[in-house]
Amino acid sequence: MIRDQGRRPADGGSAPEGFSLSGTVELGGPAAAACQVPGDPAGSFTVLGEVEVGLDPEGVVVDRNTNRAYVACSRSNSVTVVDIASMSVVDRIEVGREPIDVEFDDESGLLFTADARSNQISVIDVRKGRLVGAVPVGTIPAGLALDRAGRRLYSGDTMSASVSVVDVDRLERIASVPAELGAGAVAVEPRTRRLYCVNFVTATVTVVDTESLEVVATIPVGEGPCAVAIRPGTSDVFVVNSLASTVVRIDGTTNVAVEEFPVPNAPVGLFAGPAGDRLYTANRGDGTVSVLGLDGTEWGRARVGTAPGGVIVHPEEPGLVLVANAGTGSLSLLEDTLSGPSATEARDSVHPLVGERVPGFALPDLRTGKVRHQSEWAEKKYILNFFASW
Amino acid sequence: MNVWEGVNAVAEATSFCDLWGIGGTVLLDESGELAERLGIRGVPTNVFVDADGVVSAVGAVRPEELERETRRLLGPDVEIEAPGRAQMGADLGNVEHHVSSRA
Numbered sequence: 269m270i271r272d273q274g275r276r277p278a279d280g281g282s283a284p285e286g287f288s289l290s291g292t293v294e295l296g297g298p299a300a301a302a303c304q305v306p307g308d309p310a311g312s313f314t315v316l317g318e319v320e321v322g323l324d325p326e327g328v329v330v331d332r333n334t335n336r337a338y339v340a341c342s343r344s345n346s347v348t349v350v351d352i353a354s355m356s357v358v359d360r361i362e363v364g365r366e367p368i369d370v371e372f373d374d375e376s377g378l379l380f381t382a383d384a385r386s387n388q389i390s391v392i393d394v395r396k397g398r399l400v401g402a403v404p405v406g407t408i409p410a411g412l413a414l415d416r417a418g419r420r421l422y423s424g425d426t427m428s429a430s431v432s433v434v435d436v437d438r439l440e441r442i443a444s445v446p447a448e449l450g451a452g453a454v455a456v457e458p459r460t461r462r463l464y465c466v467n468f469v470t471a472t473v474t475v476v477d478t479e480s481l482e483v484v485a486t487i488p489v490g491e492g493p494c495a496v497a498i499r500p501g502t503s504d505v506f507v508v509n510s511l512a513s514t515v516v517r518i519d520g521t522t523n524v525a526v527e528e529f530p531v532p533n534a535p536v537g538l539f540a541g542p543a544g545d546r547l548y549t550a551n552r553g554d555g556t557v558s559v560l561g562l563d564g565t566e567w568g569r570a571r572v573g574t575a576p577g578g579v580i581v582h583p584e585e586p587g588l589v590l591v592a593n594a595g596t597g598s599l600s601l602l603e604d605t606l607s608g609p610s611a612t613e614a615r616d617s618v619h620p621l622v623g624e625r626v627p628g629f630a631l632p633d634l635r636t637g638k639v640r641h642q643s644e645w646a647e648k649k650y651i652l653n654f655f656a657s658w
Numbered sequence: 659m660n661v662w663e664g665v666n667a668v669a670e671a672t673s674f675c676d677l678w679g680i681g682g683t684v685l686l687d688e689s690g691e692l693a694e695r696l697g698i699r700g701v702p703t704n705v706f707v708d709a710d711g712v713v714s715a716v717g718a719v720r721p722e723e724l725e726r727e728t729r730r731l732l733g734p735d736v737e738i739e740a741p742g743r744a745q746m747g748a749d750l751g752n753v754e755h756h757v758s759s760r761a
Contacts, residue, residue, distance in 0.1 A: 323664035323665060324662075324664050343663075343664035343665050344664075491721075511719075511721075512720065512721075513719065513720050533700065533702075533703070533717055533719050533720075534700060534701070534702060534719060551700065552700045552701060553700040553701060553702055553703055553717070553719050554699060554700050554717075555699025555700040556699070571699070574662065574690070574693070574698075574699050574700055575662060575699075575700045575701050576700070594662070595661070595662040595690065595693075595700065595701070597664070619697065619713075619715075619716035619717060620697055621696055621697055621705065621713045621716050622713050622714065622715060622716055623712065623713065624712065624713055625710075625711050625712055625713075626696075626705065626707050626711055626712070626713055627695055627696070629685075629692050629695075631659075631685040631686055631687055631692065632685065632686050633683065633684070633685060633686075634660065634668060634671050634672060634675070634684035634685065634686055635672075635684065640683065640685055645707070646711060647709050647711075648709060649707065649708055649709050649731050649732060650707050651704050651705065651706050651707070651728070651731075652659050652704070652705040652707065653659060653702060653703075653704050653705075654659045654661050654687075654693055654698050654701050654702060654703045654704075654705070655659070655660060655661070655674075655701050655702050656660065656661055656662050656663060656701045657660070657663060657670040657671060657673065657674035658663075658664075
């Protein structure tokens with residue numbers, strides 16, 4: 269059912285009143301380009317579908333019991349609920365301002381969002397389909413990690429330069445541990461019970477013993493670390509550096525960064541595959557998701573929506589990958605059947621615009637509001653830098 | 659070129675530029691129409707344009723790529739100021755200002 273490539277979710281559906289369904293983004297054309305040919309013995313990494321979810325979607329989780337994805341749409345201040353089988357939006361739940369990351373506790377049915385501009389974690393009971401509370405944390409929480417065994421939730425609080433520790437049963441912040449400026453993405457290694465927090469501004473990872481809540485190490489990584497993932501069953505900790513466009517491997521037994529390899533532009537999302545043999549990076553600058561072997565070899569790369577970020581593997585379907593595209597405002601569903609480097613592995617190719625004349629444009633100036641024309645820069649050498657504040 | 663801001667593009671882009679100390683001309687491509695026409699698929703992306711209006715490179719966001727393509731665009735005789743962390747404006751004062759203006 270899930271892998272029925274021919275399906276096309278119907279527009280409309282059973283959405284509650286009060287918001288309009290955005291429907292699906294039509295596949296086809298360059299956006300749907302996959303990187304493998306049929307019959308490749310190494311398998312393929314291909315886009316199955318895409319659904320519009322809201323403004324600047326970032327974090328995504330799946331409730332395995334209902335096969336629904338919950339997507340934190342940061343600029344919509346809400347969580348969009350997607351039925352994965354039909355790839356259609358079934359609900360939208362308001363939370364605090366700018367929810368970035370999201371976590372889900374199967375046991376209690378509670379969903380948590382880190383609301384960056386409300387300095388809180390919103391709590392949604394998915395069985396009731398509504399907001400049931402909020403836990404105040406530090407300033408600009410941006411990343412969440414759930415320690416199911418320890419019944420704790422951790423948030424990386426960017427401007428407080430710390431990690432909040434929340435008791436998920438009492439829904440209270442019980443402690444705060446110092447990290448560094450730009451603290452954001454966090455992950456807990458389930459065997460050592462150590463927490464890894466990436467600090468974007470200081471380009472480091474803070475390691476915390478979750479028993480004593482003491483900082484045990486601070487590890488320099490590359491520029492702009494954005495996400496962290498732990499290879500299942502091991503102490504290998506991987507970090508993506510969005511400014512350096514690299515992945516770093518930290519040996520969790522020694523807390524030393526031992527390896528760094530290049531990936532496509534501006535990786536901001538990272539997920540370690542459940543079998544422990546691969547990584548996924550969402551490359552925000554490239555509009556793609558890469559499948560990487562543990563040695564950094566790129567097995568495959570698929571074009572998704574623009575400026576992808578959050579990437580996860582479906583908890584019940586190890587070949588199914590979900591990606592939130594911040595630019596397009598959509599959720600992509602991909603199928604990964606790769607077993608190693610693909611014969612048609614994606615390679616960096618020359619962008620089709622290179623060698624072409626830049627087309628004319630007329631756009632408003634941020635500071636004056638006046639329309640500026642491309643002809644102003646005729647006969648000059650210049651660089652157009654495309655950026656977004658998120 | 660600010661793109662795909664979603665809501666409040668002027669306020670968001672202004673706050674962001676203040677935070678990171680971004681001077682110079684900033685244009686708003688709110689709908690992403692120009693990005694789409696140019697085949698830009700993410701952020702950040704740099705488009706290098708020569709004096710004939712011809713694109714010499716696209717992408718090039720790693721520091722070493724940025725320097726290489728800038729050098730190629732400007733030629734060997736022009737002095738380039740290497741971008742560093744300090745010049746990105748990532749200092750505490752700016753960050754705190756950013757936070758208070760967002761709150």
